[in-house]
Amino acid sequence: MNIWEELQESVGFSFKELSLLQTAFTHSSYVNEHRKEHLKDNERLEFLGDAVLELTVSDYLFKKYPDMAEGQMTKMRAAIVCEPSLVEFADSVHFSKYVRLGKGEEKAGGRTRPALLADVFEAFIGALYLDNGLQKVIQFLERIVFPKIDAGAFLETVDYKTQLQEIVQRDRDVLIEYDILGETGPAHNKAFEAQVIVNGQVLGRGTGRTKKQAEQNAAEFAVSKLMHQ
Amino acid sequence: MNIWEELQESVGFSFKELSLLQTAFTHSSYVNEHRKEHLKDNERLEFLGDAVLELTVSDYLFKKYPDMAEGQMTKMRAAIVCEPSLVEFADSVHFSKYVRLGKGEEKAGGRTRPALLADVFEAFIGALYLDNGLQKVIQFLERIVFPKIDAGAFLETVDYKTQLQEIVQRDRDVLIEYDILGETGPAHNKAFEAQVIVNGQVLGRGTGRTKKQAEQNAAEFAVSKLMHQ
Incomplete structure (x- = not known):
């Protein structure tokens, strides 16, 4: 078995x-050192693969999180289609071996250089798209x-109220409410206290300089509680 | 005919x-002023449509310009999927009327605000994708x-050597060569002269501080000649 057969077996697809x-x-x-072979480098495929990845990930997030605001989805997408994440994906299928x-x-250690591996991952996506279509x-x-998205690996990029919503709404029809319990201090130095109630049960409290910040802190408390229970 | 029927007729698709x-x-x-109707705004669709547009345009450029370098394709894509271009596309199908x-x-003139129209165009692409798929x-x-791409509307974003290549290679199998004719001046202040030859015919000459710049100037001359002949 040559390395290309091995690679195709490893990714689970054979290329036409x-x-x-x-x-x-x-x-x-590599192309520069083998001019006579008239090879192409992977840069054009990377250009295409980047766009394929943006769409497939956007589509997945859009459907998985039907209530998530655009700004939060944009943050999650950026955390998924970024160099460190792409390197992790590339490593999980041992791409560095085949470059x-x-x-x-x-000699300069290019084989394990993050930017190079991220590019190879995108180029592979571009090649798979051209050869087999979006569905593959x-x-x-x-x-x-x-x-990895399902496991919540990228949720830390979104705010705590959104995190809480996504965690508890895995079981549908959950009601999340925020109450402002009170405010203290003079006008120029106010503090608010908020609580978050999930299906009638108080899950967290928090304080903050604004109502919004107090709610975020209450949600953070609830997320941390749910994650460690 | 209500406005939604009119809009569907104008874009040439009926939505399921x-x-x-x-x-x-x-x-x-609009959503904020009609809270009781529980409407959704177009921001999530815009998130999705942006990615759909990136891919469809990337795919088109990739196939239309098989020899164009990644960096040049990236510049062209950015010029196509940018606010002023999206507004032009939106205007060509009179989208502002339906917002x-x-x-x-x-009152603040939002209906003709470029950012708003560009967002609506992307959101429409997202809606069309969800309702009818990528092919539609x-x-x-x-x-x-x-x-507009075919007419060369975005070619000005790429360098002149690439422009020349794309213009003459519309009829395939054209040979483009660059010659350095000479250099003058002392080491710290050199000037080069270059000419570009297309299928054996000199189409342009140019000078520059580097060989590359001289070639670019020769290509610019040739492009301008071909565009006005």
């Missing part, structure tokens, strides 16, 4: 056009990316 | 779920956006 898969794993430094690098880049990309992400 | 189309044209200021706005926003979005863009 093997050269697309090979291009996705070809760094420009074709020039000798200089290899989604199947791949259902193994490599979406389970 | 009319509420998606209506949501795409609903600004948050649902709050009274305050209406592409059909819509084939009428509204892609012809």
